[in-house]
Structure formats: structure tokens, C-alpha cells
Amino acid sequence: MLDTLTLVETPEGIALRLRAAGAMPRAAAWAIDMVIRGALLWGVATVIAVLGRTGVGFYLLILFVIFWLYPVLFEVLRDGQTPGKKIMRLRVINANGTPVTWISSIVRNLLRTVDMLPFGYAFGLVASLIDPSSRRLGDMVAGTLVVHVEPPEQPSAAPLAPIVQAPIALPPAARAAIVEFAERAATLTPERQQELAALLPMLTQAGGALAVQRLHGMAGAMLGRS
Amino acid sequence: MKQQTFQSRHAQEWAAFERWLTLRGRPRTRDRMLDGDDVFSDVEFPAAYRRICQQLALAERRGYSALLVHRLQDLAHRGHLILYRPKAPRARAVVDFFAAGFPRLVRSQWRVMLIAALLFFAPLIGVIVLLQWRPELVHSLFDPAQLANFENMYDPASSAEKLGRESGTDMAMFGYYIFNNVSIGFRTFASGLLAGVGSIFVLIMNGVIIGGVAGHLTAIGYGDPFWRFVAGHSAPELLAIVISGGAGLQIGMALIAPGRRTRGRALVEAGSIGARLVLGVFAMLVLAAFVEAYWSSIGWMPASVKFSVGGLFWLMILLWLWRGGRGRVDVE
Numbered sequence: 386m387l388d389t390l391t392l393v394e395t396p397e398g399i400a401l402r403l404r405a406a407g408a409m410p411r412a413a414a415w416a417i418d419m420v421i422r423g424a425l426l427w428g429v430a431t432v433i434a435v436l437g438r439t440g441v442g443f444y445l446l447i448l449f450v451i452f453w454l455y456p457v458l459f460e461v462l463r464d465g466q467t468p469g470k471k472i473m474r475l476r477v478i479n480a481n482g483t484p485v486t487w488i489s490s491i492v493r494n495l496l497r498t499v500d501m502l503p504f505g506y507a508f509g510l511v512a513s514l515i516d517p518s519s520r521r522l523g524d525m526v527a528g529t530l531v532v533h534v535e536p537p538e539q540p541s542a543a544p545l546a547p548i549v550q551a552p553i554a555l556p557p558a559a560r561a562a563i564v565e566f567a568e569r570a571a572t573l574t575p576e577r578q579q580e581l582a583a584l585l586p587m588l589t590q591a592g593g594a595l596a597v598q599r600l601h602g603m604a605g606a607m608l609g610r611s
Numbered sequence: 612m613k614q615q616t617f618q619s620r621h622a623q624e625w626a627a628f629e630r631w632l633t634l635r636g637r638p639r640t641r642d643r644m645l646d647g648d649d650v651f652s653d654v655e656f657p658a659a660y661r662r663i664c665q666q667l668a669l670a671e672r673r674g675y676s677a678l679l680v681h682r683l684q685d686l687a688h689r690g691h692l693i694l695y696r697p698k699a700p701r702a703r704a705v706v707d708f709f710a711a712g713f714p715r716l717v718r719s720q721w722r723v724m725l726i727a728a729l730l731f732f733a734p735l736i737g738v739i740v741l742l743q744w745r746p747e748l749v750h751s752l753f754d755p756a757q758l759a760n761f762e763n764m765y766d767p768a769s770s771a772e773k774l775g776r777e778s779g780t781d782m783a784m785f786g787y788y789i790f791n792n793v794s795i796g797f798r799t800f801a802s803g804l805l806a807g808v809g810s811i812f813v814l815i816m817n818g819v820i821i822g823g824v825a826g827h828l829t830a831i832g833y834g835d836p837f838w839r840f841v842a843g844h845s846a847p848e849l850l851a852i853v854i855s856g857g858a859g860l861q862i863g864m865a866l867i868a869p870g871r872r873t874r875g876r877a878l879v880e881a882g883s884i885g886a887r888l889v890l891g892v893f894a895m896l897v898l899a900a901f902v903e904a905y906w907s908s909i910g911w912m913p914a915s916v917k918f919s920v921g922g923l924f925w926l927m928i929l930l931w932l933w934r935g936g937r938g939r940v941d942v943e
Binding site: 394395397398399400402418419438439440441442443444445446447448452453462463464465478482483484485486487488489491492496497498499502523525526527528535557558560564565568569607608609610 | 612613614616625636639645660661664667673674675676677678684685688691692695696697700780782783784785786787789790793794797798800801802804805858864872875878879881882883885886887889891892
């Protein structure tokens with residue numbers, strides 16, 4: 386229940402990892418969008434003021450576009466991201482992992498009307514607190530999700546160390562953990578590395594920096610270095 | 612195969628894929644770089660994407676390190692987003708939708724449309740008739756300031772030039788009608804999610820108010836400018852309200868009585884139907900706003916012309932909703 390990660394199987398036979406975004410980052414994205422929309426409208430108003438009465442008509446047309454169409458156009462044409470969502474690293478997608486479509490974006494944005502009731506997105510907030518993937522009512526009807534866009538991780542190479550064969554045969558998960566330990570070495574302080582390596586005295590049969598070095602050596606062997 | 616060999620064998624391929632994603636995968640066409648020397652062409656992308664998916668599956672199966680798996684997942688996910696990006700609507704599909712798809716959709720939802728029409732037209736006509744019988748009842752609907760405003764707008768003595776407004780150019784009123792009426796249409800649909808109560812309320816409320824204005828102005832003898840004004844745009848506007856109310860009601864029905872589907876599934880299906888109905892409502896209301904701003908307001912036009920044009924609109928729109936898309940095979 387607490388984990389917001391959902392795995393969605395695609396026709397390609399791979400699992401997409403979708404991490405649903407909670408109410409707070411979404412509210413922040415909405416606030417950023419409101420500022421942008423307000424600024425746009427203000428800019429339009431100052432330009433159109435020269436047109437006089439006819440300008441009122443254009444102003445109302447643009448108000449309509451900014452009010453109703455802004456989120457739909459951005460979500461569909463910009464890979465599920467309004468400017469606010471882009472800054473907050475969020476993305477709207479269909480529940481099956483595919484990019485949000487016209488119809489589902491229209492539904493989720495029209496139904497904001499209901500999520501806003503009775504004031505300040507109260508219905509939407511309650512719905513997103515109850516729902517396991519924190520969807521508001523509009524998301525439920527549209528079949529969409531707001532997910533975090535995870536920044537790509539650049540794998541760092543495991544540090545070079547004299548090759549050591551593990552004294553016992555290890556299960557795949559343990560092998561992956563040792564390789565990952567080596568690959569993450571650049572992000573850990575030497576002290577922390579030694580602390581972690583000290584958890585495996587039977588495997589390393591050493592302590593301190595030597596234990597770390599032996600683990601790196603085992604990782605090298607598992608990676609297939611010679 | 613050990614991870615190191617796997618990585619070094621495919622490193623170039625992954626780098627090329629990532630390069631394509633950053634240079635050619637942008638949502639905006641003009642942000643995309645032209646084909647360079649070291650970027651493969653767009654037609655090779657699906658195959659490259661499938662290879663990434665296969666390598667990801669292999670990496671997971673063979674228990675390679677989480678960092679490598681994450682990198683491949685990231686590449687696959689970004690590729691997936693681009694491969695399944697929604698297509699821009701084609702002109703042909705849009706024409707087909709309005710000519711055939713939309714009327715057919717309205718007819719397929721005839722039950723809620725009938726209920727919405729009753730909820731809207733019954734109070735509308737009822738109030739008009741009632742106000743001819745007991746004109747003083749109008750004071751329980753509107754306060755004196757509002758009544759004075761309506762009377763001012765349709766005063767036969769003063770409104771020689773422009774009907775149905777106090778001031779404002781055609782363009783200003785067009786913008787106003789778009790913002791106001793389309794917003795009402797959208798909200799009528801959306802509030803249907805509250806178990807249909809919102810849509811029912813908006814339908815009855817609008818029926819009573821429109822009926823009240825029409826009945827009152829007719830009763831005090833201002834009927835001629837009023838009916839001349841509304842005749843033209845009444846058909847698209849009133850029918851659009853009914854359809855958006857019906858679209859809201861069917862969402863409410865999906866919530867109350869989902870039938871043999873889960874409630875979530877029923878809501879998603881109703882939402883998709885509702886959004887397509889709202890697209891048609893939007894088009895009808897834009898037409899109504901255009902007619903209302905540029906045609907209905909013309910003051911000198913004799914009643915006979917106004918009424919025949921209004922009648923023609925009713926006939927054509929009802930005919931479109933009744934016959935549109937019949938006897939055609941669905942292309943989709």
C-alpha cells in the first residue's frame with residue numbers, strides 16, 4: 386500500500402515502472418501553471434487594450450483558451466507535461482503507460498470542475514489521499530495517472546581491483562547486490578564503503594579497506610573482467 | 612554472458628539510441644535536429660526500440676546489476692513514450708466525426724438525451740406558459756434590477772439598432788458568448804459526475820431562467836424583439852445544453868449503475884463517450900455564439916426572415932442528429 390510504484394506490462398514484454406506523484410508536487414505544479422497563465426493573460430490584456438471594445442472579444446477568446454485549453458494542449462502536444470509539471474518533473478500518462486491521448490486529457494481537465502468543489506480542490510485532494518496511486522476524480526474517469534519523471538542514472542564503471550573469486554556460489558540477487566555496491570562506489574565515502582563491507586566478514590575474510598577491495602574484486606569477476 | 616561483455620557489446624547501440632532520443636524525440640517537430648551523420652534515421656527507430664526492449668529483458672533475466680537495468684529501463688520507457696505518442700487528428704477523421712460519429716453517438720445515448728431534453732424543455736415551456744397566465748410570478752424568479760435589465764435589453768422603443776445587448780461590438784459579444792456559454796456547457800457535463808445531480812440541477816435551472824425571461828418579456832409585450840433575437844441561435848444553443856446535460860447524466864449513471872462492469876471501468880468508458888459528446892457540444896456552441904453575435908443582433912431584419920432562418924436551423928440540426936452517419940460502415 387505504501388509503495389507508489391506500479392509495474393505495467395507492455396506488449397513488448399517489458400515492465401514499465403510508474404511512480405505515482407502525490408498531491409503536494411501536483412499542487413506545486415498547478416500553482417506554477419497558474420502563475421504562467423496569469424502572466425500570459427496579463428500580457429495579452431496589455432497588448433489588446435489598444436483595440437478598445439473589440440479587444441474585449443479577443444481577450445475573452447484568449448481567456449477561454451487559457452482557462453480550458455491550456456492544460457489539454459500542453460499535455461497532448463508536450464508529452465504529458467504542462468510547464469508547471471515539467472518544472473516539477475511530473476508527467477500525465479494513461480494508466481497503461483502509453484502517452485496521454487486527446488480524449489483522456491479532455492476528460493481529466495474538464496472534470497477539474499468537480500475536483501475543485503466545494504472549494505480549493507477539496508474533492509480532488511480527498512480522492513488522491515484515498516486512491517493508492519493518488520488519482521483525483523478526473524484522473525479516475527479519464528483513466529490517467531500523474532507520475533514522477535525519474536532522471537536517468539548514468540552507470541559508473543565499477544572500480545578496478547585485483548580479481549577475487551567468491552569463496553562460495555552466490556544466488557543471483559546477492560551477485561547483483563555486490564556488483565551494484567561496486568558500481569555505486571563513486572557515490573559512497575570510503576568510511577561508508579567499509580561499514581557496508583564489514584557486513585560480509587564471511588565472504589571477504591578481511592576488514593577495513595581490504596574488505597572493500599575484495600568485494601570490488603568479486604564484482605569484477607562477476608562482471609566478467611579478467 | 613557476463614555483464615561486462617554484454618555492456619561493451621551493446622554500449623555503442625545504447626549511445627546511438629540515446630542520441631536519437633535527445634535529438635529526434637522532442638515533441639515539437641521544429642526542435643528536432645535534422646538527420647546528422649551519427650543519428651540513425653526515424654524509420655530505424657522502431658527496430659532499435661525493440662532491440663532495447665529485448666536487451667532489457669535479457670539483463671533482467673540474467674540478474675545484471677540494477678544500474679544497468681535502470682539505464683535500459685530508462686531508454687525503453689523514453690522510447691515507449693515516443694513510439695506511442697498520439698497522432699495529430701487528421702482532417703478526414705475530424706470531418707467524419709462531425710458528419711457521422713457525433714450524431715451516431717448522440718443517438719446511441721438516446722435515453723439520457725431524452726431525459727435531459729425533458730428536464731430542460733419541460734420547465735422552459737412550463738414557465739413560459741405559466742407567466743402568460745400569472746405574470747406576477749416572475750418576481751419570485753428575478754429581482755427588480757435583473758428584470759429592469761432584461762426589459763432594457765429588449766425594449767421595442769429603444770433597441771432599434773442592435774438586439775439583445777446594451778453595448779459592445781459584435782466581436783466583443785462573440786468572445787463573451789464563447790467564454791460564457793461554452794463554459795456552461797462544459798460545467799453541465801462535468802457536474803454530472805456528482806451522481807448526475809449537477810447536470811440535473813443545471814438543466815432545470817437553465818430551463819427555468821430562460822423560460823422566465825422569455826415568458827416575462829412576452830407577457831409585457833416585448834416579445835417581438837426578444838423572439839426575433841433568439842430565433843436564430845436557439846437551435847444550436849438549446850440543443851447543445853441538452854446534449855451536454857445528457858453527457859453528464861450518462862457519467863452519473865455509470866457511477867450509480869455500472870451494470871456488469873466495475874465502477875472504475877464504467878466511469879472510464881462513460882468519460883470517453885462524454886468527452887466526444889462535449890467536442891460536438893463545443894462545435895455547436897461556437898456556431899451558436901457566431902450566429903448570436905453576428906446575425907441575431909441585426910435589428911432591422913423583419914421577423915419573417917428571422918423566424919424562417921431560425922426554423923431552418925432547428926430543422927437542419929435535428930435532421931443532422933437524427934440521420935447523420937446512418938447506413939455507413941464505421942471506418943475505425
